[in-house]
Amino acid sequence: MEVLMNNSISTFSHFSLIISNPLNPGSFSVFFNACNPLELSQSPNCAYLCENRPIVDIVHPLALDYAEKFSSAEDSVLNDITVFAHKHPHAQMLSGHVQGKFLEMLSFLVQPKYVLEIGTFMGYSALCLAKGLQPGGQLHTIELREEDAKTANTNFDKANASHKIILHAGNALDIIPTLQMPWDLVFIDADKTNYAAYYKLVLPQMRSGGLIVADNVLFHGDVLQKEIKGKNGLAIHAFNKMVKEDETVEKVLLTVRDGLLLIRKK
Numbered sequence: 001m002e003v004l005m006n007n008s009i010s011t012f013s014h015f016s017l018i019i020s021n022p023l024n025p026g027s028f029s030v031f032f033n034a035c036n037p038l039e040l041s042q043s044p045n046c047a048y049l050c051e052n053r054p055i056v057d058i059v060h061p062l063a064l065d066y067a068e069k070f071s072s073a074e075d076s077v078l079n080d081i082t083v084f085a086h087k088h089p090h091a092q093m094l095s096g097h098v099q100g101k102f103l104e105m106l107s108f109l110v111q112p113k114y115v116l117e118i119g120t121f122m123g124y125s126a127l128c129l130a131k132g133l134q135p136g137g138q139l140h141t142i143e144l145r146e147e148d149a150k151t152a153n154t155n156f157d158k159a160n161a162s163h164k165i166i167l168h169a170g171n172a173l174d175i176i177p178t179l180q181m182p183w184d185l186v187f188i189d190a191d192k193t194n195y196a197a198y199y200k201l202v203l204p205q206m207r208s209g210g211l212i213v214a215d216n217v218l219f220h221g222d223v224l225q226k227e228i229k230g231k232n233g234l235a236i237h238a239f240n241k242m243v244k245e246d247e248t249v250e251k252v253l254l255t256v257r258d259g260l261l262l263i264r265k266k
């Protein structure tokens with residue numbers, strides 16, 4: 001790994017934020033040369049880096065702090081989930097403040113009657129997406145792990161959203177074919193090796209003009225490498241290629257957090 005630092009190396013020597021270097025494909029670099037070490041260490045997002053669990057892989061932590069500061073605040077239930085999730089070994093799976101607000105904004109723009117979410121975790125993104133539902137609309141979310149499904153249901157109760165969010169515990173590959181709604185908005189955020197399968201399952205059931213949002217399409221920078229290694233990076237790259245070649249949809253890949261692919265059915 002190549003490490004480029006202009007500031008105090010000792011200050012940063014415990015960091016392991018790995019970012020692929022676009023100027024030198026195949027190598028990895030840590031770019032903190034433009035940072036003020038004091039500012040960075042005061043950044044709330046810095047904590048994630050110091051704990052060796054980069055939540056924000058691509059976006060500079062100071063830029064993320066700035067984005068959070070100038071976005072609407074999380075409501076109290078979402079904030080409680082954020083605080084609770086940081087004690088969880090898979091805390092980095094949570095959409096988080098800015099991405100959550102972005103999903104909420106999309107949902108308000110789409111005004112969906114039926115939303116499908118694949119991968120609930122603690123229910124953070126489900127609560128964001130449910131905010132834009134039409135009156136009488138439903139959000140169906142699928143979670144494989146019992147423990148997370150229970151936590152999510154508790155959070156839906158706390159947010160008074162249980163009447164509009166239906167949680168299905170089990171494997172999404174089995175559950176999706178049993179749900180026959182005309183989806184307006186779908187959020188794909190479960191196991192990366194099945195993204196292509198989820199896409200093929202949901203697309204025929206989407207209404208024309210419906211929107212699919214797929215998370216982690218940069219997969220921590222893995223897809224940027226000259227030679228992609230690892231099954232998740234390979235699966236995500238294959239998924240991105242498949243969507244790119246699908247002429248029945250419009251798409252834009254956004255460098256929000258770990259990469260969001262927005263796909264609109266024509």
Ligand SMILES: C[S@@+](CC[C@H](N)C(=O)[O-])C[C@H]1O[C@@H](n2cnc3c(N)ncnc32)[C@H](O)[C@@H]1O
Nearest residue numbers: 093095119121124125143144171172189190191
């Ligand atoms: C990245 S997390 C979801 C985060 C959540 N959407 C959010 O932003 O707050 C992915 C979740 O998908 C679940 N998952 C993985 N494979 C699954 C499958 N085959 N079916 C359903 N859920 C699955 C995992 O247990 C995990 O909780």
